[in-house]
Amino acid sequence: MTQDAIRIEGLKKTYAGGKQALKGIDLTVPAGSIFGLLGPNGAGKSTMINILAGLVTKSAGHVQIWGWDQDRNPRQSRAAIGVMPQELNLDPFFTPRGALEVQAGLYGVPKSQRRSDEILEMVGLSDKAEAYARTLSGGMRRRLLLAKALVHAPQVLVLDEPTAGVDIELRQMLWSNVRKLNRDNGMTIILTTHYLEEAEEMCDEIAIINHGQLVARDSTANLLGQLDAKTMVIHPETPADRLPHGKGLIAETREDGTIAISYRARETGAEAVLEAVRAAGIRIRDVRTEQADLQDVFLSLTRST
Ligand code: ADP
Numbered sequence: 625m626t627q628d629a630i631r632i633e634g635l636k637k638t639y640a641g642g643k644q645a646l647k648g649i650d651l652t653v654p655a656g657s658i659f660g661l662l663g664p665n666g667a668g669k670s671t672m673i674n675i676l677a678g679l680v681t682k683s684a685g686h687v688q689i690w691g692w693d694q695d696r697n698p699r700q701s702r703a704a705i706g707v708m709p710q711e712l713n714l715d716p717f718f719t720p721r722g723a724l725e726v727q728a729g730l731y732g733v734p735k736s737q738r739r740s741d742e743i744l745e746m747v748g749l750s751d752k753a754e755a756y757a758r759t760l761s762g763g764m765r766r767r768l769l770l771a772k773a774l775v776h777a778p779q780v781l782v783l784d785e786p787t788a789g790v791d792i793e794l795r796q797m798l799w800s801n802v803r804k805l806n807r808d809n810g811m812t813i814i815l816t817t818h819y820l821e822e823a824e825e826m827c828d829e830i831a832i833i834n835h836g837q838l839v840a841r842d843s844t845a846n847l848l849g850q851l852d853a854k855t856m857v858i859h860p861e862t863p864a865d866r867l868p869h870g871k872g873l874i875a876e877t878r879e880d881g882t883i884a885i886s887y888r889a890r891e892t893g894a895e896a897v898l899e900a901v902r903a904a905g906i907r908i909r910d911v912r913t914e915q916a917d918l919q920d921v922f923l924s925l926t927r928s929t
C-alpha cells in the first residue's frame with residue numbers, strides 16, 4: 625500500500641489562554657513505517673498526537689487518518705487510530721479485562737471479534753486481568769494503556785513517550801511488541817521519545833518539531849548521514865605552511881594553530897587523512913577527532929528557532 629497513514633496540513637493549535645502550541649504543521653507519515661516524532665519538552669508533540677486522537681480540537685488545518693478526513697469522516701478516522709497517551713489516565717475501578725471490554729464497546733467491536741485475552745497476553749498482563757487498576761504499578765498501567773490502544777485493531781498506532789521513566793524490561797517489551805505489530809500486521813507506528821538512541825534504533829523516518837514548528841523531516845538514514853561528518857584536529861610540531869588536501873577533505877587552520885580537517889567517516893578513513901597530513905609535510909605532535917552525534921544535530925536544529 626502506498627497511501628499515507630497520516631496527512632496533516634496547516635495544523636494549528638492555540639490553547640485557551642493564548643498559548644500557540646502548533647503554528648502550522650504540514651506532515652505526512654507513510655503507511656507501514658515506524659515514524660519518530662522528536663522535539664524538546666513543550667515543542668507540541670503531545671498536542672499534535674492528542675489532535676490525531678480526537679482528544680484535543682485543532683484551531684486550524686486538516687487532518688486525514690488512513691485517508692479519512694477527521695472533520696468529514698470522524699467515525700472512520702477515529703477507528704483507524706489507536707493512541708497510547710503520555711498521561712496515565714485510567715479509571716481506577718476497572719480491571720484490565722474490564723477496561724478492554726469497555727474500550728471495545730466504545731469502538732463498536734462486536735463481542736465475537738474481541739481479543740481481550742490475546743492482547744492482555746501480548747502486553748504481559750494475563751495474570752493481572754482481574755486486578756483493579758488502582759492496584760497496578762506504573763509499568764503495568766502503561767502496559768494496560770498500550771492494550772487499550774489496540775482493542776479495535778487500528779491501522780495506525782501512536783505512542784506518546786511510551787518509555788519515559790520505565791524500566792528496561794518494560795522498554796524491551798514495548799519495543800518488541802511495536803516491531804512485531806509493524807512487521808506482522810503492517811501497522812503504522814508513530815512514537816514520540818526524547819531518547820535519541822531509541823529513535824535511531826526504532827524509526828525509519830523522523831520528524832523534529834520545536835516551538836510548534838517542523839524543523840526537520842527525513843529518513844533516519846539521511847539524518848544520521850549528517851552525523852557522518854568527522855573532524856580530525858592536528859596539533860603540528862611546527863606551524864604548517866601547507867594545508868593537507870585530498871578527495872573529500874576540507875582543511876583549515878584554527879586560531880590556536882591547530883589544523884582541522886573535516887571528512888565523511890563513511891567515505892574516508894582516518895588513515896587517508898593522516899596520509900594527506902604527511903604528504904603536506906606536517907609532523908604531528910598530537911591528534912584528536914571530533915564527531916557530531918544525533919544530540920548535536922538535534923540541538924543545532926532546535927536551538928535557533
Ligand atoms: P510536548 O508534548 O512536546 O512536550 P505539549 O504539546 O504537551 O508539548 O505542549 C506544547 C505547549 O502547549 C507547551 O507550552 C504547553 O505548556 C502548552 N500546553 C499543553 N497543553 C495545554 C493546555 N491544556 N492548556 C494550555 N497550554 C497547554
Ligand code: MG
Nearest residue numbers: 669670671710
Ligand atoms: Mg508530550
